[in-house]
Amino acid sequence: MDGVMMEEEDDCPDLVPIETQSGRPAEQIPVTIITGYLGAGKTTLLNYILTEQHNKRIAVILNEFGEGSALEKSLAVSQAGELYEEWLELRNGCLCCSVKDNGLKAIENLMEKKGKFDYILLETTGLADPGAVASMFWVDAELGSDIYLDGIVTVIDAKYGLQQLTEEKADGLVNEAARQIAVADLTIINKTDLVKEEELNQVRDTVRSINGLVKILETQRSRVDLSEVLDLHSFDSKDGANLAEKLQLVKSARPHLDKSVLTVTFEVTGDLSEEALNAFIQDLLWEKMFCNKEGQPMTVIRLKGIVSFAGKAHQVMLQGVHELYELNETPQLWEENPRINRLVFIGRNLDKDILCEQFTSKVVLDTEKNS
Ligand SMILES: Nc1nc2c(ncn2[C@@H]2O[C@H](COP(=O)(O)OP(=O)(O)OP(=O)(O)O)[C@@H](O)[C@H]2O)c(=O)[nH]1
Ligand SMILES: [Zn+2]
Numbered sequence: 521m522d523g524v525m526m527e528e529e530d531d532c533p534d535l536v537p538i539e540t541q542s543g544r545p546a547e548q549i550p551v552t553i554i555t556g557y558l559g560a561g562k563t564t565l566l567n568y569i570l571t572e573q574h575n576k577r578i579a580v581i582l583n584e585f586g587e588g589s590a591l592e593k594s595l596a597v598s599q600a601g602e603l604y605e606e607w608l609e610l611r612n613g614c615l616c617c618s619v620k621d622n623g624l625k626a627i628e629n630l631m632e633k634k635g636k637f638d639y640i641l642l643e644t645t646g647l648a649d650p651g652a653v654a655s656m657f658w659v660d661a662e663l664g665s666d667i668y669l670d671g672i673v674t675v676i677d678a679k680y681g682l683q684q685l686t687e688e689k690a691d692g693l694v695n696e697a698a699r700q701i702a703v704a705d706l707t708i709i710n711k712t713d714l715v716k717e718e719e720l721n722q723v724r725d726t727v728r729s730i731n732g733l734v735k736i737l738e739t740q741r742s743r744v745d746l747s748e749v750l751d752l753h754s755f756d757s758k759d760g761a762n763l764a765e766k767l768q769l770v771k772s773a774r775p776h777l778d779k780s781v782l783t784v785t786f787e788v789t790g791d792l793s794e795e796a797l798n799a800f801i802q803d804l805l806w807e808k809m810f811c812n813k814e815g816q817p818m819t820v821i822r823l824k825g826i827v828s829f830a831g832k833a834h835q836v837m838l839q840g841v842h843e844l845y846e847l848n849e850t851p852q853l854w855e856e857n858p859r860i861n862r863l864v865f866i867g868r869n870l871d872k873d874i875l876c877e878q879f880t881s882k883v884v885l886d887t888e889k890n891s
Contacts, residue, residue, distance in 0.1 A: 548665070548666065548667060548668045549631075549634075549637070549638060549639065549640055549666060549668075550639055550640070550667070550668060550669075550670035550750070550751065551627075551639075551640040551641075551642055551667050551668065551669050551670060552639070552640070552641050552670050552671050552672075552673055552750060552752070553642050553644060553650055553653055553654060553671070553673065554566060554641060554642065554643045554644070554673050554675065555644045555648060555650040555653070555672060555673070555674050555675070555700045555704075556646065556674050556675030556676060556677075556700060556708075557646050557647075557676070557677060557680075557681070557684045557696065557697045557700065558821050558822040558841070558866055559646065559677065559680075559821070559822045559839075559840075559841030559842070560646070560675040560676055560677040560681070560710060561675045561677065561708070561710035561711065561739075561741070561742045562643050562644075562646070562675050562742075563643065564710070564741055564742040565673075565675055565708065565710075565742035565744070565749075566580060566641055566643055568741065568742050568743055568744070569641065569746060569749065569750075572746055574746055576638055576639045576750070577636065577638050577639070578637060578638075578639045578640070578641055579630055579636075579637040579639070579640050579641070580640075580641050580642075580643070581627065581630065581640060581641070581642045581643065627640070627667065631666050631667070634666070639750065640667065646696075646822065646866070647696050648696070648700075649696065649699055649700075650672050650674070650699070650700055650703050650704075651699065651703050654669060654672060654703065668755070669754075669755050670750070670752055670753060670754065670755070671705040671706060671749075671752035671753075671754040672703050672704050672705050672706075672754070673705065673706045673707075673708065673749055674700045674701055674703075674704035674706070674707045674708070674734075675707075675710050675742065676697075676701070676707055676708065676709045676710065676723065676727060677710060677711055677841065678709050678710060678711045678712050678714060678715045678719070678720055678723055678738075679711050679714040679715055679719075679842075679844075680841065680842050681697070681709070681726075681727075682719075682722060682723055683842075684697040685697045685698055685701075685726060685730075701727055701730045701731050701734070702730055702731055704731060704734050705734065705735070705752055705754040706734065706735045706736075706737065706748070706749065706752065707727050707731070707734050707735070707736050707737070708736075708737045708738075708742065708744060708749075709723055709724065709727065709736060709737070709738045709739070710738075710739050710740070710741075710742050711740065712738050712739065712740055713740045714844075720738070724736060724738075782866070782867075782868075782870055783864065783865070783866050783870075784864075784865045784866075784870045784871075784872040784875060785862070785863065785865070785872075786862075786863060786872060786875070786876045786879075787860050787861065787862050787863075788860070788861045788863075788876070788879060788880050788884055789858060789859065789860050789861070790828070790859060790861070790884045790885060791828050791829060791830035791831075791859055791884070791885045792827050792828060792829055792830070792861060792883050792884060792885060793829075793830065793885050794829050794847075796882055797827065797829075797838075797847075798847075799882070800878065800879060800882055800883050801823070801838075801840065801845055804818065804820055804823075804875075805820055805823070805840060805842070805843045805845060806843055810871075810874060810875065810878060811869070811874075812869045812870065812871040812874065813871060813874070814869075816868075816869040818867060818868070818869045818870050818871065818874075818875070819868040819869060820840065820842075820865050820866070820867040820870070821841070821842060821866050821867045821868075822840065822841060822865075822866040822867070823838065823839070823840030823841075823845060823863075823864070823866075824837075824838065824839055824840070824863070824864040825837070825838035825861065825862060825863040825864060826838070826850075826861065826862050827847075827861045827862075827863075828854060828859035828860075828861055830885055832849070833853050834849045834850060834851070834853055834854070835849075835850045835852040835853070835854060836848065836849050836850065837849075837850050838863070861884075863879070
């Protein structure tokens with residue numbers, strides 16, 4: 521992939537990369553796609569890689585669900601700093617339908633900053649079909665000269681992975697979780713702290729049964745040896761046969777998200793009661809107390825938010841995956857900024873109006889309520 525010339529072969533004519541004719545050798549930038557089901561630990565991996573000591577200048581492309589760009593950005597980036605100078609994000613509700621355009625646009629924009637980075641990490645949404653994302657690298661010849669796909673890394677939730685693999689097949693739609701494992705060059709079974717040996721073995725066996733070739737790592741907080749994740753050179757065959765082969769594994773997959781899973785986001789100004797927020801989340805995630813207008817209980821798969829607690833100078837981050845959730849203070853201060861709580865819910869049977877109304881009436885302390 522790096523334009524090596526075979527000069528030691530006597531009978532081989534000199535092969536000169538076209539780009540050298542313009543005086544500059546082609547230096548292709550590797551791209552690693554980081555995929556995995558909702559809440560598996562992709563962003564954690566990304567942040568870990570960005571903050572580890574290494575000699576790479578990494579540009580990150582995030583493809584997250586949700587509407588508020590400020591929210592997604594603040595949620596994904598754990599700390600401010602020069603590391604994130606090259607930040608770019610993709611935001612388009614349905615990745616499978618429109619990622620090609622937006623994904624290419626983002627990378628094209630990024631390539632204008634050429635020279636400022638030497639590696640690209642592309643996080644897909646939790647419901648993405650990585651095959652669709654991967655195919656944009658070989659479809660677009662123009663991009664192909666600038667970048668190459670190094671590998672597809674799939675993060676798997678040790679605790680919920682099995683459930684996701686077996687239960688998400690609603691209405692004959694293809695299981696995204698299985699598809700993500702099928703195309704992976706490397707799988708990372710994350711959150712091993714949450715399961716017993718036996719469960720872990722089961723997850724490992726299931727991953728192996730879906731993809732007999734894939735390398736499997738096991739982690740906590742997505743802490744991996746970078747050399748096992750980056751520079752995999754998974755597709756270094758000249759004709760892209762390897763990639764074609766991989767994509768064929770998932771060719772029959774319908775390139776659409778499970779329609780019953782949807783995203784709801786809203787913003788509410790004011791301080792929150794910590795106690796009331798905990799009660800609200802527990803009613804939602806544990807008790808499944810909220811129903812949509814059709815009377816079906818709301819099921820939250822993924823929950824994210826930035827919230828403001830009365831008397832706290834720092835912004836607090838809310839993270840939830842199925843029934844597990846955590847509230848953590850971020851280094852970010854509210855200062856003069858308006859205290860706007862921003863929330864993202866991904867799940868089934870979600871009703872924005874009901875969620876927002878419940879949240880506002882039960883959790884917000886202030887009188888200056890709006891939605
Ligand atoms: N217990 C435990 N929690 C973890 C581990 N890794 C990540 N988490 C938590 O899991 C939640 C989701 O992690 P993220 O990295 O945001 O997951 P993601 O795959 O980027 O999520 P989406 O982009 O929404 O699909 C966060 O609350 C993390 O703190 C782990 O090894 N153990
Ligand atoms: Zn993420």
